[in-house]
Structure formats: structure tokens, C-alpha cells
Amino acid sequence: MSKRSWDAAAGAPGDCLPDLAGPDAGLPRVLERLEHAGHRDPSAAWDVFTRTWNWAAPLATALPVTADGAGPVAQAVPGGFSLSGRWRLPAGVRSDWVALPVPTEPWVERAAAGEGDRDLFVLPERTLPRVLPEGSGEPSHTPAFELTDVFVAAGLATHASGTALRAQDTVFFRTAVTAMALGAARRVTDALAGLPPDAGAGASPAAPTASAVELAAVLHDERTALAAALQGLPRSGGAVPSASEESAVTHLARVGPMVRHVVVAAYERALPSAGHHDGQALVRMVEDAAPILQCMRFAVETLPPLGKTNTRKA
Structure with a gap:
């Protein structure tokens, strides 16, 4: 499987991440590489991962409906995206989750402004409104539905242009996002350890450092067990x-x-130092990790059991 380098997608030559380990690599290597990437820069790791692979490809995908040149649009909002427009489901679709594509053209200017260019959004099928009534102009065998300012978390958005993952890549996908989450969490504990001694919520003057050591040890043990x-x-x-x-x-x-x-836990123990520069940096790290944590929950807890993912042709 072809793969893009972190250099090409991350930008700055002097501050690039190593090559991605994809479905063609052993899972322990995927864990090692993606954990390292998540630790180094969670935001960049997530951005490159979603540009490299279309992880929503195995899901049922709706078709955007356009009228008079208009079509579905997505607006960047705090924590994710606001989705509006009309789509139609493939005939006979049976899926708990649906991927909703958005034409990329409206994103060109916003992408140039650094606001992102995600163009594929995932929502639970049960949250979609009822199909539009007869007379809406849509063929009855392809029922349409319309959304207005529906929130989609940042972790449930990706790029349709990425290499499509297959249903049999489920374990790779789950391993990759969990690895990035482990790395991002380790970065957060590093920041917690760097807080001033009197910044923590505990009674001990060294509370932030002690808490960081404890939390980092939990991450290390789980990462080692997962690798095995x-x-x-x-x-x-x-x-x-x-x-x-x-x-x-x-x-x-x-x-x-x-x-x-x-x-x-790290975030809560850092709250007393939220006004401190290092405390603000830790809060930003948690925000950078949020999309990865959102997608990890989707991948690990919500996707159908292994081997039972609904598939479509890439």
C-alpha cells in the first residue's frame, strides 16, 4: 500500500515526523511509530494520519445532493464541524454509521487560512432525520435526508482523498488511533511533570511531579502489555x-x-495552574489530543465487531 510521508503533509522540513507505518507493517511497529508521533506532536500526527488514510472508507457512504450548484457544506466550529445540506443513502443501506461527503471546493479558501479541509464526516445512522417526503424531487429508491447545523466532533472527520482502509484493516485502524492516543497522553504527563511544585491540587508541594510519575507509569505498563x-x-x-x-x-x-x-486526571490536577504559562500549555495539549481521543472511542468501542464491518467498494 502506498503511503505518504509525514514530511510532505506536515510541512516544515526541519520539524517533520517519521514515515507512517501502515496496514502493510507489523502491528507492533504501528504501535511504536504512531505512539512516537502522537507524543511528538498530537495535532500534526492526527492531521497527517487523516490525510494519508480514509479510515471511514469501510462505512456506508451517502451521496451529496446538489441543486442549482449548491450542495452540502461544513463549517469549522470549536471542537469540530457544523454540517448542513442534503444527502441520499444508497438503496438498501444497513449500517449503524454513515459517512457523509462534502464537496471540497467550499473548503479551498478556509484551507488556505489554516482552518482545515476535512471533507468526509461520520455520524450514527440513528441520528439522521427521517427521509424527505415524496415530492422532494428524489427518486424513492434513494431516500434523501437534510441536516441543518449538525455538530460532528473533530475526531469523526477525515479526508476522502486518503488511501481507503478496508474492513480487514480494522485492527490496524484501532491500533493506530490507540497508539496516537497513548503518545498524546504521555505528552500530557510530561507537561504535568513540568508544572511548578505548588501548582497541583494535592497537599504535597511536589503533587504535579508525583502525579505525572504515577500516570506515566500506568501508560508505560499498558503500552508494554499492548505491544505483547x-x-x-x-x-x-x-x-x-x-x-x-x-x-x-x-x-x-x-x-x-x-x-x-x-x-x-492530568488535566484536573493541572487546573490550579491554569493561569500559569505551563498550565496553559498543558490545556492546549489536551485540546490537541481531543480529536484522537474521540476517534479512538469510535474505533475501539463503537465500530462493529472485527470481521463484521459494513463495507463498500473503494
Whole structure:
């Protein structure tokens, strides 16, 4: 599978991330590389990952409906995107989640302004409104629906131009986003350790450092255990998951809540220093990690079981 380098997508030659490890790499390597990338720069890691791979490709994808040259649009808002427009579902779609594409043209100016250019958004099918009534101009076999300012979290947006992941790449996807989340959480604990001694919420003057050491140890243990669970697994899953693959997915599901607990704990223990420069930096790191944590929850807790993902042709 072709892959883009972090250099090309991240920009600055002197501040680039290493090459991505994709579905063609062993899962322990995926964990190592993506954890390192998430630790170095969570925001850049997430941006390059979503530009490189279209992780929503295995989901059922709606078709945008245009009228008089207008079509669906997405606006960047705090924490994600506001989605408006009309789409139609493929006939006979049966999926818990639906990917909604947005034409890329409206994003050109905003992308130049640094506001991003995501053009594929994922929503639960159950949250979509009822199909438009007869007489809406849509063929009855392709029911249409309309959204108005519907919020989509940043972690549920990606780029349609990325290389499409397949249903059998589920374990890679789950491993990759969990690895980035582990790295981002480790970065947050590093920042917590650098707070002034009297900044923490605990009674001890060294509360931030002690808390950081404790939380970092939890991350280290889970990362080591996950690497062992991934050892020897095939690079791409089969139609029927093996017992070892199911065990790895179970382990990934356990790591997710732990990572979120570490980030939340670090954030709470840093709140007393929110007015301090280092405290503000930690808060920004948590914000940078938010899309990764959102997507990790989707990938690990919400996607269908291994081997049962709804697929479509890329």
C-alpha cells in the first residue's frame, strides 16, 4: 500500500515526523511509530494520519445532493464541524454509521487560512432525520435526508482523498488511533511533570511531579502489555477473526478508557495552574489530543465487531 510521508503533509522540513507505518507493517511497529508521533506532536500526527488514510472508507457512504450548484457544506466550529445540506443513502443501506461527503471546493479558501479541509464526516445512522417526503424531487429508491447545523466532533472527520482502509484493516485502524492516543497522553504527563511544585491540587508541594510519575507509569505498563498482545498478529485481518485477533481487540478496548482517564486526571490536577504559562500549555495539549481521543472511542468501542464491518467498494 502506498503511503505518504509525514514530511510532505506536515510541512516544515526541519520539524517533520517519521514515515507512517501502515496496514502493510507489523502491528507492533504501528504501535511504536504512531505512539512516537502522537507524543511528538498530537495535532500534526492526527492531521497527517487523516490525510494519508480514509479510515471511514469501510462505512456506508451517502451521496451529496446538489441543486442549482449548491450542495452540502461544513463549517469549522470549536471542537469540530457544523454540517448542513442534503444527502441520499444508497438503496438498501444497513449500517449503524454513515459517512457523509462534502464537496471540497467550499473548503479551498478556509484551507488556505489554516482552518482545515476535512471533507468526509461520520455520524450514527440513528441520528439522521427521517427521509424527505415524496415530492422532494428524489427518486424513492434513494431516500434523501437534510441536516441543518449538525455538530460532528473533530475526531469523526477525515479526508476522502486518503488511501481507503478496508474492513480487514480494522485492527490496524484501532491500533493506530490507540497508539496516537497513548503518545498524546504521555505528552500530557510530561507537561504535568513540568508544572511548578505548588501548582497541583494535592497537599504535597511536589503533587504535579508525583502525579505525572504515577500516570506515566500506568501508560508505560499498558503500552508494554499492548505491544505483547499485538506481537505475531497478521498485518491484515481475515474474514473470520482469529482468537489472537479477538484478544488484541479486547485489549485495545481496555486501553481506551485508561488513556482517557490519564488525560482527564492530568488535566484536573493541572487546573490550579491554569493561569500559569505551563498550565496553559498543558490545556492546549489536551485540546490537541481531543480529536484522537474521540476517534479512538469510535474505533475501539463503537465500530462493529472485527470481521463484521459494513463495507463498500473503494
